[in-house]
Amino acid sequence: MKFSDLGLSDELSRSVADLGYVSPTPIQEKSIPIVLMGRDILGSAQTGTGKTASFTLPMIDILASGRAKARLPRSLILAPTRELAAQVAESFEKFSSYHKLNMALLIGGVSFTDQNAALSKGVDVLIATPGRLLDHFERGKVLLNDVKILVIDEADRMLDMGFIPDVERIASLLPKMRQTLFFSATLSDDIQKLGSKFVMNPKIIEVAPPAATADTVAQNLVWTDIKNKRQVLRDILRHESVKNAVIFCNRKRDISILIKSLTRHGFSAVALHGDMTQSARLDALKRFKDGEVPLMIASDVAARGLDIVGLSHVFNFDVPSHPEDYVHRIGRTGRAGKSGRAFSIAASKDDHKYVDSIETLIGKSIPLIKVKDGKVEGTGVTATVLEKVEDEQTKERKRSGRSQKSTNDNPKSEKLANPVVAKPKNSESEPPKSDSVKLKAISKNKNRNRSDELPSPPDCSGNTLVETGHIPAFLRR
Numbered sequence: 001m002k003f004s005d006l007g008l009s010d011e012l013s014r015s016v017a018d019l020g021y022v023s024p025t026p027i028q029e030k031s032i033p034i035v036l037m038g039r040d041i042l043g044s045a046q047t048g049t050g051k052t053a054s055f056t057l058p059m060i061d062i063l064a065s066g067r068a069k070a071r072l073p074r075s076l077i078l079a080p081t082r083e084l085a086a087q088v089a090e091s092f093e094k095f096s097s098y099h100k101l102n103m104a105l106l107i108g109g110v111s112f113t114d115q116n117a118a119l120s121k122g123v124d125v126l127i128a129t130p131g132r133l134l135d136h137f138e139r140g141k142v143l144l145n146d147v148k149i150l151v152i153d154e155a156d157r158m159l160d161m162g163f164i165p166d167v168e169r170i171a172s173l174l175p176k177m178r179q180t181l182f183f184s185a186t187l188s189d190d191i192q193k194l195g196s197k198f199v200m201n202p203k204i205i206e207v208a209p210p211a212a213t214a215d216t217v218a219q220n221l222v223w224t225d226i227k228n229k230r231q232v233l234r235d236i237l238r239h240e241s242v243k244n245a246v247i248f249c250n251r252k253r254d255i256s257i258l259i260k261s262l263t264r265h266g267f268s269a270v271a272l273h274g275d276m277t278q279s280a281r282l283d284a285l286k287r288f289k290d291g292e293v294p295l296m297i298a299s300d301v302a303a304r305g306l307d308i309v310g311l312s313h314v315f316n317f318d319v320p321s322h323p324e325d326y327v328h329r330i331g332r333t334g335r336a337g338k339s340g341r342a343f344s345i346a347a348s349k350d351d352h353k354y355v356d357s358i359e360t361l362i363g364k365s366i367p368l369i370k371v372k373d374g375k376v377e378g379t380g381v382t383a384t385v386l387e388k389v390e391d392e393q394t395k396e397r398k399r400s401g402r403s404q405k406s407t408n409d410n411p412k413s414e415k416l417a418n419p420v421v422a423k424p425k426n427s428e429s430e431p432p433k434s435d436s437v438k439l440k441a442i443s444k445n446k447n448r449n450r451s452d453e454l455p456s457p458p459d460c461s462g463n464t465l466v467e468t469g470h471i472p473a474f475l476r477r
Helices: 010-018 026-037 051-063 082-095 112-120 130-138 155-160 164-172 189-195 226-239 252-264 278-289 323-330 350-362 385-389 392-409 412-417 435-444
Strands: 041-044 075-078 103-106 125-128 149-153 179-184 203-206 217-223 245-248 269-272 295-298 313-316 340-346 367-372 375-382
Touching (some): 026 041, 026 051, 026 179, 026 203, 051 075, 051 082, 051 149, 051 179, 075 130, 075 164, 082 278, 103 112, 103 130, 112 130, 125 130, 130 164, 149 155, 155 179, 155 189, 226 252, 226 313, 226 375, 252 269, 252 295, 269 278, 313 323, 323 340, 340 350
Parallel strands (some): 041 179, 103 125, 149 179, 217 340, 217 367, 245 295, 245 313, 269 295, 313 340
Antiparallel strands (some): 367 375
């Protein structure tokens, strides 16, 4: 199927062909005709499958007829992060090369003056983050009562990051008769219930199972301890043929520490997180996309929607606490049918439950690898619950405990196992007991009396007086 078969205009089909796109992705194939019909949509697909073009392309054709008025945008696209909003704006510029559409980008960290100047000229497409949009509205610089199309990109993130009050307020400022489009990589039942507040009779489009990971991404998991995490990361970076990679950290303060460590060992990296100024964030992202720096250490601000062409690897230096974030993180690679590799480094106690939640969400186990003496070894097995919870010391202690219990419960088992040789109890050739067995013996006798105290009563066995052999004192009178 071609883009022209979806009902797009000849001019738009030509601009898509100029960019090198031949056939639409499944989410584009199903969404574009519905958007052109004017229906509301709740769309879900794996990250990297072209959700942005699913609404930008039909919007361009819809807005081709008409004229924008000053401070009265005709359409509105809300995005959770500045980077994602800027990326949507870039897509609009590319796809609308044969159309005369005005666009404005309202994001934080940019001068209000330039944004006000763009609004005063009249815009067909307004792309914004919720906070900056409300700032302009409260200053009287933009009116929203002429918006015909509302798009909420990365809907689950928008509604899960505390944007619910802002989104509800923005929606109340829009005309009730409008077209609303929700697009996201994950669309749970709870998110659909929240989204139902803003859409009317939506068409639900899902081209992949909820929270499924792309088959083009090879996933790997390695377990280590907290002290060796940076060493393990360096070993994998040296072992893998890393063209470029995004390394995710859960905390912003860990990003600077990791960059210093990698720089000290000869790696080149830039940072990207929410505390950076907008100019610094754009500069770091540009250097990384241009190939000037091969590694980008980022927070989850880079996990949503960012399209980095040819990204070969993704590293989770910290396992994400929310399993949905794992899907978005590794979705930065393996995009548009290309292959990619993802590595997660787990070390803390909390990582046990995080990994378990991720595997439950994606419906499969993550293959386990080992890093030993600087070499990466694939074990060919998956990270089961037993391997995640028990370390080697715990396994040894449990094995010793089971052996001790089986011997006590079945005294004949030793005779059956060794019918000929019977070792004396105090034989010098007898191997010493393991620490776990000694600890168990101590714990078993910790309530026994000392030698200078009266003996404790015998242990009872049985449920009746006859079986236990114990006669209460009041029955003896």
